[in-house]
Amino acid sequence: MAVTTYIDAIKEGIWEEMEKDESVFILGEDVGIYGGAFKVTKGMLDKFGPMRVIDTPISESAIVGAAIGAALVGMRPVAEMQFIDFISCAFDQIVNFAAKCRYRWGAGVPIVVRGPSGGGVHGGPFHSQNPEAYFFNVPGLKIVCPSTAYDAKGLIKAAIRDPDPVLYFEHKYLYRRIKEDLPAEDFVVPIGKAALRREGEDLSIITYGAMVYKALEAAEALAQDGIDVEVLDLRSILPLDEEAILTTAKKTSKVIVLHEATLTGGPGGEVVARIAEKAFEYLDGPIVRIAPPDTPVPYSPPLEEAFLPQTKDIVAKAKKLAAY
Amino acid sequence: MVKPSTSDAYAIAVPDGLELDRTGRLELYYFMALNRKLEERLGMLYRQNKVVGGLYSSLGQEACSVGTAYALERGDFLAPMIRNLGSLLVRGVRPTDVMAQYCARAIGPTRGKDLNVHFGWVERGLIAPISVVGALIPVMAGIALEMKMHDKKNVALTYIGDGGMSTTDFHEGLNFAAVHKLPMILIVENNQWAYSTHVSKQANVRDLAVRAEGYGCYGEIVDGNNVLAVLDATRRARTRCLRGEGPAMLEAKTFRRKGHAEHDDAGYVPREQRAEWEKKDPIDAYRRFLVERRVVESASEIDEIDAKIVAILEAAADEALSAPFPDPSIARENVYG
Numbered sequence: 001m002a003v004t005t006y007i008d009a010i011k012e013g014i015w016e017e018m019e020k021d022e023s024v025f026i027l028g029e030d031v032g033i034y035g036g037a038f039k040v041t042k043g044m045l046d047k048f049g050p051m052r053v054i055d056t057p058i059s060e061s062a063i064v065g066a067a068i069g070a071a072l073v074g075m076r077p078v079a080e081m082q083f084i085d086f087i088s089c090a091f092d093q094i095v096n097f098a099a100k101c102r103y104r105w106g107a108g109v110p111i112v113v114r115g116p117s118g119g120g121v122h123g124g125p126f127h128s129q130n131p132e133a134y135f136f137n138v139p140g141l142k143i144v145c146p147s148t149a150y151d152a153k154g155l156i157k158a159a160i161r162d163p164d165p166v167l168y169f170e171h172k173y174l175y176r177r178i179k180e181d182l183p184a185e186d187f188v189v190p191i192g193k194a195a196l197r198r199e200g201e202d203l204s205i206i207t208y209g210a211m212v213y214k215a216l217e218a219a220e221a222l223a224q225d226g227i228d229v230e231v232l233d234l235r236s237i238l239p240l241d242e243e244a245i246l247t248t249a250k251k252t253s254k255v256i257v258l259h260e261a262t263l264t265g266g267p268g269g270e271v272v273a274r275i276a277e278k279a280f281e282y283l284d285g286p287i288v289r290i291a292p293p294d295t296p297v298p299y300s301p302p303l304e305e306a307f308l309p310q311t312k313d314i315v316a317k318a319k320k321l322a323a324y
Numbered sequence: 325m326v327k328p329s330t331s332d333a334y335a336i337a338v339p340d341g342l343e344l345d346r347t348g349r350l351e352l353y354y355f356m357a358l359n360r361k362l363e364e365r366l367g368m369l370y371r372q373n374k375v376v377g378g379l380y381s382s383l384g385q386e387a388c389s390v391g392t393a394y395a396l397e398r399g400d401f402l403a404p405m406i407r408n409l410g411s412l413l414v415r416g417v418r419p420t421d422v423m424a425q426y427c428a429r430a431i432g433p434t435r436g437k438d439l440n441v442h443f444g445w446v447e448r449g450l451i452a453p454i455s456v457v458g459a460l461i462p463v464m465a466g467i468a469l470e471m472k473m474h475d476k477k478n479v480a481l482t483y484i485g486d487g488g489m490s491t492t493d494f495h496e497g498l499n500f501a502a503v504h505k506l507p508m509i510l511i512v513e514n515n516q517w518a519y520s521t522h523v524s525k526q527a528n529v530r531d532l533a534v535r536a537e538g539y540g541c542y543g544e545i546v547d548g549n550n551v552l553a554v555l556d557a558t559r560r561a562r563t564r565c566l567r568g569e570g571p572a573m574l575e576a577k578t579f580r581r582k583g584h585a586e587h588d589d590a591g592y593v594p595r596e597q598r599a600e601w602e603k604k605d606p607i608d609a610y611r612r613f614l615v616e617r618r619v620v621e622s623a624s625e626i627d628e629i630d631a632k633i634v635a636i637l638e639a640a641a642d643e644a645l646s647a648p649f650p651d652p653s654i655a656r657e658n659v660y661g
Contacts, residue, residue, distance in 0.1 A: 025473075051473050057503055062462040062496035069466020069480075072446055073401075075473075077466075092493075096454050097463060104438040105445075105452045108661045139659050163661035 004182045007175035009149040010114075011040050013156035014078055016186065018048055021076060024160055027054040027063055028080030037082050038116055038175060060089035067111045068098050076160055081115030084169055085129045098165040099140030112159045114168035117145075118210055118260055119308055121173055124299035130209070130261040132169055132237050136270070142166045142191055143238040147212040149180045151235055154189030162191060171210045178213075194241035196248070200230035203322055204248040206271055207258040208234040211309060215258055218314035227322045237267050242274055249275045253284040254321050258309060263291040285324030288317055334549070334604040336613040339556035349619050352394060352551050353626065356386040356607050358633050359410035362419050365637045366426055370586055374645060375426045377439040382407035384549070384581035385515055387606035390414055391554025392511050392576075395562055396449075396481060401467045403451035403460045403482040404441050407513065407580070411483075412441060415450055419637055423644035431643075436650035457488030461497025461510065468506035468571075479565045481509040481558070487518020489535070490526050498571060502539040507565035509558065510573045513548065515580035520592045533575035541571045548576030549606040552613075579604075 004012065018024045025048075026041055032055040035042030045053040056063050060081060067077035081087045087094070094113065101107040119128035132143050142164055146152040152170065159166035197212060198219050205215040212233045219229035232248045234241060249255050255275055257268035272287045292307045344352075363381050370379045382389060389410030393402060396415070404411045409422065424432035425443055433443035434452075444452035451467070453460055460482045468480040484494055489512060501508040512532050516523045529535065536543025542564055546557040554576060561572035579601035583590035590598075614620050 054469075054504070057496070057499055059462075059496035059500055061493055062465065062500040065459065065462020065493065065497060066466035066469055066500060069451075069463040069468075070470045070473075071466075072451065072463070073467055073470045075470055089492075092456050092459060093462065096456055097459055100454070101452070102661055103658050105434050105443050106658060107444065107446055107452070142660075 002181065002184075003179050004149050004153070005176050006149045006152050006170075006178040007038060007040060009153035009182060010156050010170055011042070013153040014041070014160070015044065015047070017157055017160045018044070018052065023074060024076040024078065025052040025054065026078050026080065027056050027067060029056055029058055029063075029082045031055060031080050036080060038172065041080065060086050061093050064090035064093040064111070064113055065097065067113070068093060068109050071109045071111045072101070072107055076110055078112045078114060078160060081113060083123075083127050084115035084117040084131060085126045087113065087115065087131055088134070091134070094135065094141070094165065094167070095138045099138050102164065103140060108163045109165050110163050111165050112156070112168055113165070114156070114159075114170060116172035116175070117169040118171040118173050119297050119304060120210065122299060122301060122304060123297070125296040128297040130169070130259070132167070133261050133266050135167055136238055136267050140164065141238060142236070143169065144191055144236045145169045145171070145209040146189075146235060147171070147174065147209055147233050149178055150182060151189050151195070153182060154187055155191065155235065158188040158191050161188065166191065169209070173210045189235065192236045192239045192241055194235055194244035195233045196230065196244075197233045198229065198231040200228040200252065202228040202252055203254040203256065203318055204230045204232060204252045205256045205258055205314070205318070206232045206234065206245060206248065208237065209260055211258050211260050214309060214311050214314060217311040218318060221311065221315050222318055225319065227318065229318065240270065240274070245271055245274060246279050249279045250282040253282050254324065255283070256288045256290055256314070256318060256321060258290045258314065260308065261291060262294050263289060264294050266291050285321050288321050290314055290317055333612070334609050336550050336552060336609050337547070339553055342552055342556045344552070344555070346619060349614065350629070352390060352555070353610055353614060354629055354633070355390045355394070355410055355414050356551060356610065357630060358413050358419070358636075359386045359389060360607060361630075361633050361637055362413070362422060363409065365641060366423065367586065369423065369427060369641070376428050377426070379426065379586040380406045380440055381582040381586065382409055384601060384605065385513065385578050386410050387551035387554055387610070388511065388513050388548045388576045388578055391551040392481060392558045395555050395558035396479070399449065399476065399478040401449045401451060401464065401478070401480040403444070403453055403464050405453055405457065405460070405483045405485065405488070405513070406441060407515070408483055409441055412450065416448065417450070419640035420643045423640055424647055427644055428649060429644055429647040430650040431647040435654060457485060458491030458493030458497070461493050462500060465497050465501040465506055465508055468501060468508040469504065471507055472504070477566055479507040479509055479562050481511065483511045483513050485518055486512070486514045486516060486523040486532060487521060487526050489532060498539050498541065498573065501571040502541045505568060505570035508571040509561045509565060510571060511558070512573060512575040513578060514575055515578050517580045517590070517593060519584040519588070531575060533573065536573040541573055542569065543573045543575070545575045545577060548578030549604045549609065551606060551610055
């Protein structure tokens with residue numbers, strides 16, 4: 001056992017898969033000699049050489065397109081978006097090429113597109129986004145958003161081994177703030193499986209990514225007031241773990257859905273809809289969504305703080321819901 | 325815009341040093357004629373409402389598809405665009421597959437899930453296109469990347485139109501391939517019209533091939549209606565790729581003689597321009613070449629090939645149309661592996 005940060009967990013996961021499987025390779029901007037803007041790929045060029053750690057032009061569409069081509073002929077590419085905000089430049093390759101190949105002509109596209117997402121680091125409108133919802137409506141894709149070092153490693157390995165395109169949204173706020181002891185042996189975290197982070201009886205918070213920690217902080221605070229909160233970490237957004245969602249909703253009968261993607265059209269709406277359709281008779285109050293307002297992510301600290309859901313907001317809304 | 329032709333009889337010029345035996349010369353004719361007659365047969369099926377989606381014609385561009393695909397070898401990869409039916413035929417796709425696909429039948433290569441030439445088989449070196457033009461270029465660069473990684477003596481070939489050249493993916497894909505010196509051949513099929521938009525509204529250069537220089541890759545202009553010239557240029561491009569010189573881009577000058585798709589009468593195309601290019605019909609010209617250069621004893625030998633094609637297409641149409649539509653139960657299958 002060794003204490004591993006969230007960012008090193010991602011790196012270790014990729015590294016181990018590259019050691020194990022010759023078909024795994026990395027491509028992206030500044031991933032080679034510089035080791036990546038956040039150093040996720042540091043040391044990989046020396047270890048694996050320039051044919052497996054490929055510095056590319058600033059061409060997100062070509063990065064993903066080339067990954068697709070290589071994947072079609074048996075490779076397992078891991079494409080880095082320097083900031084996940086830039087994934088918009090590769091949108092067509094992801095949603096029209098990668099996502100539809102298997103359905104159309106039976107060709108699997110086992111690619112991973114990964115990159116740093118999320119706010120809280122004063123990155124401003126183009127270095128802070130949570131674009132998972134753009135892809136949530138695209139059959140053929142899988143989307144994962146790890147919150148712990150264990151999941152970061154287990155999910156990157158699962159993503160690399162998966163036969164389909166997986167978008168891996170890592171949260172840059174967690175990179176060096178989150179660490180834990182990881183098992184030395186090989187492990188994966190299955191895609192599509194949520195994890196219960198805290199058990200409770202009175203109210204459920206369903207969330208993912210960095211918001212898991214806000215939910216846990218809120219749960220601690222609410223415990224002081226005698227409100228026993230359950231926290232479900234979705235870990236995968238697509239596919240959703242519907243069973244885990246319905247189980248916690250039926251158990252506590254009161255649900256908050258919390259995420260860092262903006263409110264309207266965010267993944268939370270789908271979670272709410274599934275509960276409303278399939279667990280309506282268990283509910284003892286309205287399902288509450290907590291998410292940033294429908295604005296770009298602002299830069300200045302007081303503005304960004306106002307944008308991101310804060311523990312006190314969660315506590316206040318939870319108390320109101322608990323009172324039903 | 326269009327150079328006046330010096331003679332009504334457009335003639336096939338034989339490239340210096342082209343090596344192609346009699347069988348090869350006849351095969352080129354066979355595939356071009358098969359391409360055209362298959363599209364004519366599809367036109368009938370379209371008018372009978374058997375083709376349930378759009379129908380796309382490569383009338384006048386057959387030499388470009390056939391000549392480029394014929395230059396490829398075992399292990400090479402090809403990704404067609406919508407007017408490259410001929411490329412698929414050269415690579416072994418059966419007319420039945422094409423008809424069943426257009427007619428949305430269960431035996432079509434995508435079992436009714438996609439239309440027209442949107443199909444492929446990785447194991448046969450064929451990559452299915454998507455409707456978004458340009459997208460294939462980065463993808464084929466990725467296939468060429470794998471060839472380079474494993475030191476394969478192969479190339480990845482795809483196409484782009486004069487219109488598709490305006491896309492981001494053209495720039496990103498060709499630049500990526502050039503920077504990494506990948507064995508990719510990009511055929512710029514300049515048929516002068518992207519739907520209703522003339523090439524002069526797509527590019528402020530006379531020859532699209534000049535753009536190759538800006539990417540540091542080889543560029544060449546080829547007569548897209550001369551199948552021998554297309555074959556020769558593609559073979560030379562292939563040799564360059566195998567020498568590790570990076571991608572090659574060929575601009576095949578040609579002309580789209582029908583509309584964007586069957587529904588489009590292309591009324592925006594000047595009549596004189598169309599008439600000019602009709603005189604340069606690639607199949608008629610090649611037919612004359614075969615007779616004049618005594619590749620065949622007489623024109624009747626070519627007529628026999630045509631008759632054989634008609635018989636093949638009738639049998640293919642029977643097979644495709646007797647096949648059922650797909651069962652609705654497969655509509656939800658194969659989204660994930």
